[in-house]
Amino acid sequence: MQPTTQTQNFLNFINGKWSQSDSSEVIESTNPANPAETVGYVQSSTKQDLEQAVESSKNAQKKWKKLSGAERGNLLFKAAEVLENNIEDIAETMTREMGKTLPEAKGETNRGVAILRYYAGEGMRSEGDVIPSTDSSALMFSKRVPLGVVGVITPWNFPVAIPLWKMAPALIYGNAVILKPASEAAVTAAKVIECFEKAGLPEGVVNFVTGKGSVIGQGLAEHKDVTAVTFTGSNATGNHIGQTVAARGGKYQLEMGGKNPLIVADDCDLDLAVDAAISGGLKSTGQKCTCSSRVIVQEGIYDQFKQKLLEKVNEITVGDGLKEQSWMGPCATKSQYENVQKYIEIGQKEGAKLIYGGSPVDNDTNGYYLEPTIFDQVETSMAIAQEEIFGPVLALMKVRTVEEAIELANDVEFGLSASIFSKNIDHILSFIDDIEAGLVRINSETAGVELQAPFGGMKASSSYSREQGEAAKEFFTTYKTVFLKG
Numbered sequence: 001m002q003p004t005t006q007t008q009n010f011l012n013f014i015n016g017k018w019s020q021s022d023s024s025e026v027i028e029s030t031n032p033a034n035p036a037e038t039v040g041y042v043q044s045s046t047k048q049d050l051e052q053a054v055e056s057s058k059n060a061q062k063k064w065k066k067l068s069g070a071e072r073g074n075l076l077f078k079a080a081e082v083l084e085n086n087i088e089d090i091a092e093t094m095t096r097e098m099g100k101t102l103p104e105a106k107g108e109t110n111r112g113v114a115i116l117r118y119y120a121g122e123g124m125r126s127e128g129d130v131i132p133s134t135d136s137s138a139l140m141f142s143k144r145v146p147l148g149v150v151g152v153i154t155p156w157n158f159p160v161a162i163p164l165w166k167m168a169p170a171l172i173y174g175n176a177v178i179l180k181p182a183s184e185a186a187v188t189a190a191k192v193i194e195c196f197e198k199a200g201l202p203e204g205v206v207n208f209v210t211g212k213g214s215v216i217g218q219g220l221a222e223h224k225d226v227t228a229v230t231f232t233g234s235n236a237t238g239n240h241i242g243q244t245v246a247a248r249g250g251k252y253q254l255e256m257g258g259k260n261p262l263i264v265a266d267d268c269d270l271d272l273a274v275d276a277a278i279s280g281g282l283k284s285t286g287q288k289c290t291c292s293s294r295v296i297v298q299e300g301i302y303d304q305f306k307q308k309l310l311e312k313v314n315e316i317t318v319g320d321g322l323k324e325q326s327w328m329g330p331c332a333t334k335s336q337y338e339n340v341q342k343y344i345e346i347g348q349k350e351g352a353k354l355i356y357g358g359s360p361v362d363n364d365t366n367g368y369y370l371e372p373t374i375f376d377q378v379e380t381s382m383a384i385a386q387e388e389i390f391g392p393v394l395a396l397m398k399v400r401t402v403e404e405a406i407e408l409a410n411d412v413e414f415g416l417s418a419s420i421f422s423k424n425i426d427h428i429l430s431f432i433d434d435i436e437a438g439l440v441r442i443n444s445e446t447a448g449v450e451l452q453a454p455f456g457g458m459k460a461s462s463s464y465s466r467e468q469g470e471a472a473k474e475f476f477t478t479y480k481t482v483f484l485k486g
């Protein structure tokens with residue numbers, strides 16, 4: 001049944017129109033700080049809805065790709081302006097829908113504006129190369145061309161930035177897109193789509209279909225007319241999508257988990273390292289694929305580091321992300337909340353020593369709040385050292401040397417981000433050389449992605465393709481090699 005209060009009912013956006021799903025069913029999105037509060041309803045769409053979106057995207061893309069890059073860019077500049085004018089509302093919706101604090105939500109929305117502007121500018125940049133031919137009377141050049149229709153499947157942890165860093169490059173290079181956002185953050189995503197509508201993108205160039213991952217996400221992965229699928233989320237879902245798209249000869253890009261190490265060397269600036277462990281590990285309630293979940297500390301500084309870390313973590317205020325005093329909000333969903341608690345239990349059973357937190361935080365609204373949690377004496381064989389927890393949990397590990405630290409850092413299936421705190425250039429250089437990670441950070445936290453640089457991981461963290469910056473061009477375009485003779 002569709003809800004009666006229209007202000008809370010968010011529709012699909014297909015062929016330039018907001019429309020109800022064929023199913024007449026909706027999915028409720030609630031506030032993790034107060035699960036009794038409904039943030040909105042989105043459509044529980046069907047394969048027929050998706051079919052309409054694909055048809056509309058296919059038609060629209062034929063005209064969209066004929067516009068000049070500058071014309072497409074102007075529309076993205078407009079979308080950026082509309083988003084910028086709606087920052088307050090969109091950021092507040094994000095906080096209410098997935099829990100991150102309002103300053104973080106505003107920061108993310110501002111980042112969305114910058115992403116749109118960056119890719120709008122790409123419309124005026126080179127789209128190929130002249131290549132000398134062996135025939136001196138011929139002109140040979142490569143020309144980048146769009147792929148066609150791109151399916152965008154996104155998670156709930158960055159409901160503005162991730163859809164935009166996938167959609168903006170797809171659009172500027174002449175593709176049409178269909179966004180299927182995570183159900184838990186789909187209201188925020190709907191508000192982003194409203195910005196594209198208000199910017200006046202031609203109908204069908206951006207479509208938005210909400211619904212179950214197993215129906216709409218799976219439908220995008222299977223559809224023969226969806227040339228490429230870009231995904232961020234869990235490894236299980238990502239690998240399944242990759243296999244499905246590959247089986248029909250489509251192109252795919254997967255950004256998945258991380259178990260990111262932060263190495264603290266004896267010679268580091270201790271205060272900076274402590275701040276980085278807290279910010280990188282606990283901001284966004286630890287729900288970033290780039291968050292620092294393993295803190296590997298050299299024995300000479302271990303006790304000092306641990307003591308300072310405990311002092312600083314003790315200052316953290318957990319609470320509703322809309323309240324100014326809250327530094328850390330709730331877990332985004334009930335299943336995240338339960339999953340993190342399950343890992344805290346496993347850690348204790350495995351023999352790690354719980355030295356801080358580990359429990360739910362009492363509150364009047366039944367919000368999914370957990371204490372920031374620190375484990376000591378963590379061994380690399382433990383599940384809490386190997387598996388992505390996606391919650392406010394730090395695992396401390398002691399090593400003798402920096403070489404040992406790097407070896408330990410690499411001893412996981414993931415390879416997204418890694419950082420070292422050290423003033424020793426030899427340590428820094430061997431870290432850059434030997435660490436198995438796509439993002440290598442020195443004297444800086446593991447999280448913190450810059451939109452103009454390639455983003456992605458090694459090993460099980462990614463499908464080896466890269467997003468953002470100019471690297472996005474590789475995924476969202478293909479080449480024509482033109483040989484021209486008079």
Ligand SMILES: NC(=O)C1=CN([C@@H]2O[C@H](COP(=O)(O)OP(=O)(O)OC[C@H]3O[C@@H](n4cnc5c(N)ncnc54)[C@H](OP(=O)(O)O)[C@@H]3O)[C@@H](O)[C@H]2O)C=CC1
Pocket residue numbers: 153154155156157180181182183184211212213214215216217218221232233234235237238240241255256257258288289336339388389390
């Ligand atoms: N790398 C990252 O940034 C992220 C990692 N994660 C990891 O994943 C864990 C689980 O989170 P969860 O939200 O379930 O992540 P998922 O990977 O299941 O969800 C990500 C997206 O994929 C969609 N999806 C789900 N099933 C399918 C399918 N069969 N085919 C196509 N698309 C599908 C989801 O839709 P729907 O929401 O409707 O299910 C959502 O849009 C977290 O605990 C964390 O460890 C989660 C989010 C981000």
Ligand SMILES: O=C(O)CCC(=O)C(=O)O
Pocket residue numbers: 157158232287288289290447448449
């Ligand atoms: O750290 C960031 O800013 C981005 C992290 C990210 O892409 C993710 O968590 O999915």
